[in-house]
Amino acid sequence: MEETLRAAGAGAGGTRNISGNSHVHLMLEQELADLHGREAALIFTSGYVANDAALSTLARELPGIVVFSDAYNHASMIAGIRNSRAEKYIFRHNDPADLARCLDRVPAGRPKLVCFESVYSMDGDIAPIGELCDVADRFGAMTYLDEVHAVGLYGPRGGGIAERDGVMHRPTVIQGTLGKALGTIGGYIAGSAALVDFLRSHAPGFIFTTSLPPALAAGALAAIRHLKASSAERDLHQRRAATLKRRLAEAGLPVMPSPSHIVPVLIGDPVLCKAVCDELLQRHRIYVQPINYPTVPRGTERLRLTPTPLHSDADIEALVVGLSDVWTQLTLRRAS
Amino acid sequence: MEETLRAAGAGAGGTRNISGNSHVHLMLEQELADLHGREAALIFTSGYVANDAALSTLARELPGIVVFSDAYNHASMIAGIRNSRAEKYIFRHNDPADLARCLDRVPAGRPKLVCFESVYSMDGDIAPIGELCDVADRFGAMTYLDEVHAVGLYGPRGGGIAERDGVMHRPTVIQGTLGKALGTIGGYIAGSAALVDFLRSHAPGFIFTTSLPPALAAGALAAIRHLKASSAERDLHQRRAATLKRRLAEAGLPVMPSPSHIVPVLIGDPVLCKAVCDELLQRHRIYVQPINYPTVPRGTERLRLTPTPLHSDADIEALVVGLSDVWTQLTLRRAS
Numbered sequence: 001m002e003e004t005l006r007a008a009g010a011g012a013g014g015t016r017n018i019s020g021n022s023h024v025h026l027m028l029e030q031e032l033a034d035l036h037g038r039e040a041a042l043i044f045t046s047g048y049v050a051n052d053a054a055l056s057t058l059a060r061e062l063p064g065i066v067v068f069s070d071a072y073n074h075a076s077m078i079a080g081i082r083n084s085r086a087e088k089y090i091f092r093h094n095d096p097a098d099l100a101r102c103l104d105r106v107p108a109g110r111p112k113l114v115c116f117e118s119v120y121s122m123d124g125d126i127a128p129i130g131e132l133c134d135v136a137d138r139f140g141a142m143t144y145l146d147e148v149h150a151v152g153l154y155g156p157r158g159g160g161i162a163e164r165d166g167v168m169h170r171p172t173v174i175q176g177t178l179g180k181a182l183g184t185i186g187g188y189i190a191g192s193a194a195l196v197d198f199l200r201s202h203a204p205g206f207i208f209t210t211s212l213p214p215a216l217a218a219g220a221l222a223a224i225r226h227l228k229a230s231s232a233e234r235d236l237h238q239r240r241a242a243t244l245k246r247r248l249a250e251a252g253l254p255v256m257p258s259p260s261h262i263v264p265v266l267i268g269d270p271v272l273c274k275a276v277c278d279e280l281l282q283r284h285r286i287y288v289q290p291i292n293y294p295t296v297p298r299g300t301e302r303l304r305l306t307p308t309p310l311h312s313d314a315d316i317e318a319l320v321v322g323l324s325d326v327w328t329q330l331t332l333r334r335a336s
Numbered sequence: 337m338e339e340t341l342r343a344a345g346a347g348a349g350g351t352r353n354i355s356g357n358s359h360v361h362l363m364l365e366q367e368l369a370d371l372h373g374r375e376a377a378l379i380f381t382s383g384y385v386a387n388d389a390a391l392s393t394l395a396r397e398l399p400g401i402v403v404f405s406d407a408y409n410h411a412s413m414i415a416g417i418r419n420s421r422a423e424k425y426i427f428r429h430n431d432p433a434d435l436a437r438c439l440d441r442v443p444a445g446r447p448k449l450v451c452f453e454s455v456y457s458m459d460g461d462i463a464p465i466g467e468l469c470d471v472a473d474r475f476g477a478m479t480y481l482d483e484v485h486a487v488g489l490y491g492p493r494g495g496g497i498a499e500r501d502g503v504m505h506r507p508t509v510i511q512g513t514l515g516k517a518l519g520t521i522g523g524y525i526a527g528s529a530a531l532v533d534f535l536r537s538h539a540p541g542f543i544f545t546t547s548l549p550p551a552l553a554a555g556a557l558a559a560i561r562h563l564k565a566s567s568a569e570r571d572l573h574q575r576r577a578a579t580l581k582r583r584l585a586e587a588g589l590p591v592m593p594s595p596s597h598i599v600p601v602l603i604g605d606p607v608l609c610k611a612v613c614d615e616l617l618q619r620h621r622i623y624v625q626p627i628n629y630p631t632v633p634r635g636t637e638r639l640r641l642t643p644t645p646l647h648s649d650a651d652i653e654a655l656v657v658g659l660s661d662v663w664t665q666l667t668l669r670r671a672s
Contacts, residue, residue: 019625045521046381048545075544083419179546185381207630208411209384210515213552289355294543 004062006194008202016200020211028217031224032188035151035159036174040196043188043212044205047148047177048076050187053205054175055080055144059113061202066106068099068141070116072123077115077146093120096131103139112141113172118161119149122296122304124262129162133170145171152181153234153261158227178220181227186212186220236309237261240316244307247320252334253327256302263305264291265323267332273301276326284322340398342530344538351536356547364557368524371487371495371560372510376532379524379548380541383484383513384412386523389541390511391416391480395449397538402442404435404477406452408459413451413482429456432467439475448477449508454497455485458632458640460598465498469506481507488517489570489597494563514556517563522548522556572645573597576652580643583656588670589663592638599641600627601659603668609637612662619665620658 016025025043032041044050055077059067067081067088081088089105092098099114106112114136116127129145136143147160155163160176162168173195178186189199199206227233241261248255248265256264267273270292277290291304307316327334351357361379368377380386391413395403403417403424417424425441428434435450442448450472452463465481472479483496491499496512498504509531514522525535535542563569577597584591584601592600603609606628613626627640639659643652663670 045385046545048541049381049385052541075540079419079540083415177546185546185549185552204411204415205384205388209382210513210521213521216549 002192002194005192005198008061008198016211022211022214022217024214024217024221025211028221028224029188031221032176033190035157035224035228036162036176036190037159037168038174038190039193041188041190042196042199042206043178043186043217045187045209045212046185047175047179047187048079049205049209050175050177050189051076051146052080052083053203054173054189054199055113055115056083056205057199057203058144058173059084059086061198062111062113065111065113068102068112068114070094070127072120073115073117074121074146074148077117077144081115094125094127096128096135099132100135100138103135103141108140112136112139113144114141115144115146117146117148119147119154119260119262121149121262122264122291122302123256124258124260124264126161126259129165130167130170133167142172143170144173144175146175148175148177148180148187149260149262151176152223152227153237156231157229158224158234178216178223182220182223184216184219184223186216233309237307240307240309240311243313244305244311244316244319247316248305248323249335251320251324253320253323254333254335261306263307265303265305267301267303268299270298270301272330272332273303275330276303276323276332279326279329280322283325284318286319286322288319338528338530341528341534344397344534352547358547358550358553360550360553360557361547364553364560365524367557367560368512369526371493371564372498372512372526373495373504374510374526375529377524377526378532378535378542379514379522379553381523381545381548382521383511383515383523384415385541385545386511386513386525387412387482388416388419389539390509390525390535391449391451392419392541393535393539394480394509395420395422397534398447398449401447401449404438404448404450406430406463408456409451409453410457410482410484413453413480417451430461430463432464432471435468436471436474439471439477444476448472448475449480450477451480451482453482453484455483455490455596455598457485457598458600458627458638459592460594460596460600462497462595465501466503466506469503478508479506480509480511482511484511484513484516484523485596485598487512488559488563489573492567493565494560494570514552514559518556518559520552520555520559522552569645573643576643576645576647579649580641580647580652580655583652584641584659585671587656587660589656589659590669590671597642599643601639601641603637603639604635606634606637608666608668609639611666612639612659612668615662615665616658619661620654622655622658624655 029041067086072093089102091102150160152158154161173191175189178184254266273290280286292301365377403422408429425438427438486496488494490497509527511525514520590602609626616622628637
């Protein structure tokens with residue numbers, strides 16, 4: 001596989017085709033490669049574009065490849081896989097045994113790519129990265145890990161869940177965003193030099209578009225360097241999320257179990273979900289995101305709460321009191 | 337068509353689904369709608385994403401639609417059309433008669449979408465927008481015009497070639513970028529309120545991604561407002577391009593004919609094309625973009641020169657002298 005990539009991407013090293021390649025872009029790509037312990041990284045316009053461009057290009061250009069995609073993968077990964085038109089299998093969410101069953105259905109000689117996320121954005125649950133990589137290795141499959149909701153937020157240097165869990169060296173490709181914890185906009189993939197040069201030479205979504213403005217690249221670079229050296233924000237972030245979950249549960253609000261900083265509160269109805277948010281904004285001046293279909297399946301409509309390190313105990317209390325009031329007002333069900 | 341769009345996009349007016357909707361985003365969208373004389377506009381992450389998301393969504397979601405695409409359309413339009421998997425016809429570049437022949441092959445009852453650009457980025461030639469719209473109208477087809485290389489640069493208020501040519505009201509959709517004349521990053525489409533709400537509700541590349549940073553939206557807004565009121569930059573830009581073309585021709589350099597600010601110089605060989613740019617940079621400290629396959633067809637490799645209003649006569653002379661020197665050094669052919 002590395003040989004195929006190396007032959008097809010040869011000579012592309014380190015540049016953009018036409019222009020838009022500044023010193024700060026190269027520094028940012030080096031910093032991202034270092035963050036994830038990879039040879040190289042490549043910046044795209046957004047995390048969505050990184051997934052769409054990288055997956056559609058890899059799965060279209062590598063002859064005979066079969067893609068294995070977690071059932072809960074983000075829309076941008078689904079777009080990339082669909083747009084490649086490669087043969088694909090959907091395996092059960094976070095289920096290594098089902099992934100093995102799917103891989104076993106494809107002849108050993110065909111190249112394979114297994115795609116999954118670390119933190120899933122709507123339920124806040126976390127993938128068993130090592131186990132999924134074990135299964136992929138057993139079948140000689142490449143792995144593509146989306147760390148969009150974990151970069152900067154998990155791991156001793158902010159490298160994500162893979163770093164936290166000691167398995168950062170295992171995925172073939174790690175994908176992330178500059179638009180969440182890192183505070184700007186843009187996305188990237190990190191991998192071998194051959195893979196990065198292959199995408200640089202073959203991904204239309206990288207080649208035929210405007211490069212990230214240098215000021216944004218510099219902002220992301222500063223954020224990564226800060227979060228590599230400082231764990232204070234990560235520690236506080238986790239404590240804020242734990243406090244919020246505990247206080248919601250104590251108030252009898254139906255907080256969904258989650259091992260991450262993403263704190264979903266189940267409503268189960270799109271009209272009520274919107275009504276809760278409207279009331280919360282109008283009566284308590286708190287803005288919370290209503291998450292309805294198509295972002296989550298119908299019947300699982302929810303609020304998605306994501307506290308930051310800078311939310312105070314008073315902020316959390318105000319939210320819990322406000323939500324309790326709206327719950328009473330709209331006669332919603334309390335958790336048992 | 338409008339009815340289909342209205343029914344499917346109903347209730348979406350003016351918002352982003354989850355967050356990222358600031359006052360400046362709405363102001364920018366209103367300003368863009370006004371610039372192109374449309375009811376509404378919608379901002380995307382880039383011009384590439386605007387084309388990919390809008391075309392793939394329109395051509396996937398409108399039942400039975402057939403797409404007619406100019407042979408020289410940009411990679412981002414091709415991506416959108418391919419990703420929709422709609423039936424498509426490629427018509428000869430800038431050829432209304434061939435468009436008519438293609439349209440005539442499809443039953444009258446099927447919805448149709450004709451896609452083309454105003455200024456083509458690699459040859460610098462300009463579409464006969466009115467004639468193409470005449471043909472489209474005759475067959476009841478919608479039209480989608482990419483003004484990426486013309487917004488800000490042409491028309492009394494910078495509305496593009498369609499404005500300059502008095503046909504701005506004719507295309508169903510006008511697409512543009514914030515990343516060229518307007519100096520930031522991002523892309524957009526402008527059209528009817530129903531069409532914009534339809535895309536807002538159905539385009540994954542709009543829904544599942546990060547909104548443009550407000551500072552960039554504010555920068556684009558200021559640029560549009562300035563260029564609506566000032567034609568000085570546009571006038572100077574055209575004079576600079578005319579001077580450059582004249583001086584290249586006088587020096588016997590093979591400048592390709594172009595009615596726009598894009599000034600291509602033919603090389604016809606990828607290795608020489610790169611060598612010319614390298615020599616120009618090393619010997620004369622001038623950076624020019626070598627354009628090779630896949631951006632242009634093999635055998636038409638070229639330099640692409642795009643003077644700005646701020647390039648001086650001295651800058652142009654230095655470029656022509658430097659290119660002449662490199663031409664002699666590499667024993668390249670002069671224009672006859």
